Amino acid sequence: MLVLTIDQRGSRRDGDRVPELLAAFEDVWPGAVAGSAVPRPEGVVLGFERTVGDEVQGALDDAGLAVAIVLRVLRAGGWSVGIGCGRVDEPLAETSRAASGTAFVLARDAVEAAKSRQRVVPFAVRGAHHQAGLDAEAVLTLVAATAARRTAAGWEAVDAVDAAGPHARQEDVAAAMGITQQAVSQRLRTALYDEARAASGAAARLLLAAQG
Known part of the structure; x- marks a missing residue:
């Protein structure tokens, strides 16, 4: 199991952003938030919810989805993100707050490590397979x-391609953006779009291996 623990940074300065984060999750992945009116999406085992203070936690069994969520949260800024990879206690509780197991302990260790000021990116992973x-x-x-x-x-091009889907033609994306196909291609190359996608896939496979 993959447990994501997300803790707000600078909450005294910025105020409580947990409702904003949960609303963003529900907008992008309907049903991903605990107590949602719609069914949980595939890959979400325990919906995301506030656990304590300005912290949010959820449990997944889809490593690709975990990567996507981590990258979206880090892009938004203002959050420390930790992933714990390991076993959970069975029978699994109905909420993240009530659940326990190795993955939850490791997620706590990971988010604390992510808070280090020495990190360029406030993110860490702790796995049963260290x-x-x-x-x-x-x-x-x-x-x-x-x-x-x-x-x-660069982000405009990346977002447009992602929104269009994996089978969209680049010329169609360019037409929607009102720029040339060559301009879209150049923006994606500069943004290292293909390289980041390949590396994200590798990261997802490593998260699965880290479960032990």
């Missing part, structure tokens, strides 16, 4: 750091 967890952390940190250096134009 080295695989560290490898997943290294790869996903690099993806997030690369994304953080994208320009507004």
Whole structure:
């Protein structure tokens, strides 16, 4: 199981952003929030919810979805993110707050590590398989750091391609954006879009291995 623990940074300065984060989750992944009126999406085992203070937690069994959520949260900024990879106690409780097990303990260790000021990206992974967890952390940190250096134009192209879906033609994306196909291609190359996608897939596989 993959447990994501997300803790707000600078809450005294910025106020409580947990409702904002949960609303964003529900908008992108309907049903991903605990207590949602719609069924949980595939891959979400325990819906995301506030656990204590300005902290949010959820449990997944889909590593690709975990990567997508981590990258979206890090892009938004203002959060420390930890992933714990391991077993959970069975029978599984109905909420993240009530659940327990190795993955939850490791997620706590990970989010505390993510808060270190020495980290360029406030993110960490702790796994039952220790080295695989560290490898997943290294790869996903690099993806997030690369994304953080994208320009507004780069993000516009990345978002347009992602929204269009995996089978969309680049010329159609360009027409929707009102720019040339060559301009879209150049923006995606500069943003290291293909490289980041490949690395994200590698990170997902490492997260699975980190479960032990």
